[in-house]
Amino acid sequence: MEGYLEKKSANPLKGFQRRWFRREGHELKYFTEPGDREPQGIVNLLDVEKVGPIADDKSSRRFDMMTKKRVWKLKADSQEDRDSWLECLVVWVHPKHVCDSVSIPRNTFNALLASINYCMDHGTEVEGLFRIPGSVAVVNDIVRLLHVHEEHFFEKSLIKNGFSVHDVASAIKKMIRELPEPILTYKLCAKILGAKCKISDPQLLDSLA
Numbered sequence: 001m002e003g004y005l006e007k008k009s010a011n012p013l014k015g016f017q018r019r020w021f022r023r024e025g026h027e028l029k030y031f032t033e034p035g036d037r038e039p040q041g042i043v044n045l046l047d048v049e050k051v052g053p054i055a056d057d058k059s060s061r062r063f064d065m066m067t068k069k070r071v072w073k074l075k076a077d078s079q080e081d082r083d084s085w086l087e088c089l090v091v092w093v094h095p096k097h098v099c100d101s102v103s104i105p106r107n108t109f110n111a112l113l114a115s116i117n118y119c120m121d122h123g124t125e126v127e128g129l130f131r132i133p134g135s136v137a138v139v140n141d142i143v144r145l146l147h148v149h150e151e152h153f154f155e156k157s158l159i160k161n162g163f164s165v166h167d168v169a170s171a172i173k174k175m176i177r178e179l180p181e182p183i184l185t186y187k188l189c190a191k192i193l194g195a196k197c198k199i200s201d202p203q204l205l206d207s208l209a
Contacts, residue, residue, distance in 0.1 A: 001088040003081065005030075008073035016075060023088060024144060025178040043072065045092040053082065065089065108175055115172045116144075118158050123165030134167030142171040 002022035007030060009017055019030040019040065026046050029039035047067045054062040063086055065072040076082035078092065116122040123129045142163055158168060 001084065003085075004077060006075040008075075010070065016073075021085075025175075026092060028089070034160075043067075048089070048092065051086065051089050053086065088117070103171065108179065109143075111143075112172060112175055112187070114158065115168050119165050119172070120167050123169065126165050129165060130169050130173065132166050134164065134170035138163060138167045139170045139174055142167060143174055 002020065004018055005021045006016040009015065009018050019032065020034045020036070021028060021030045023045075026044060028043040030043075031039050043065070048067045049067055049068065049070075050064075052063060053060070054064060059075075061077070061082050062073070062075045063082055065074060074085075076085055080203075103148055119129060138157055141161075142158070145158070
């Protein structure tokens with residue numbers, strides 16, 4: 001997701017400044033203008049402890065994003081825009097639990113499924129699907145589609161733009177690397193090691209024979 005927000009300056013002598021915000025993975029970047037390549041600043045959403053609207057805001061456009069170091073005071077152009085931003089950001093503060101041990105933000109989970117389905121449909125006979133790297137610029141564009149489009153448009157966007165399966169496969173690896181926590185968490189690791197010990201038990205092996 002991307003769009004204009006007004007950001008309260010960290011300088012107490014300054015007011016709100018209009019900036020172009022864009023969420024990419026677990027980072028919220030803001031720029032002076034939409035076409036700028038280098039962001040003025042980056043907020044790591046994994047550090048955000050709370051995000052929500054201002055209770056006494058009569059305009060219904062303001063919301064706060066709190067980290068240990070700073071309270072980011074933001075203002076959208078409308079209540080609808082504010083609610084869209086809150087929905088976009090809150091998944092990183094309260095990620096959706098996919099299973100008991102791993103939690104993945106909802107839109108990242110949907111994008112991974114769409115990308116995996118794309119590779120299954122178009123890349124099962126392609127050599128070096130995950131070995132041959134895709135274009136870095138194209139991979140970044142693919143991941144960015146996740147944040148610009150709604151989930152039901154994501155797979156269509158892959159097909160419409162004609163991305164190669166190597167680019168999409170590289171995007172899968174990039175999204176997995178940028179998850180809030182690894183798929184194989186420490187909790188799962190202990191369970192897997194425990195399962196290995198159990199499988200070495202001769203009685204268990206006999207029962208499986």
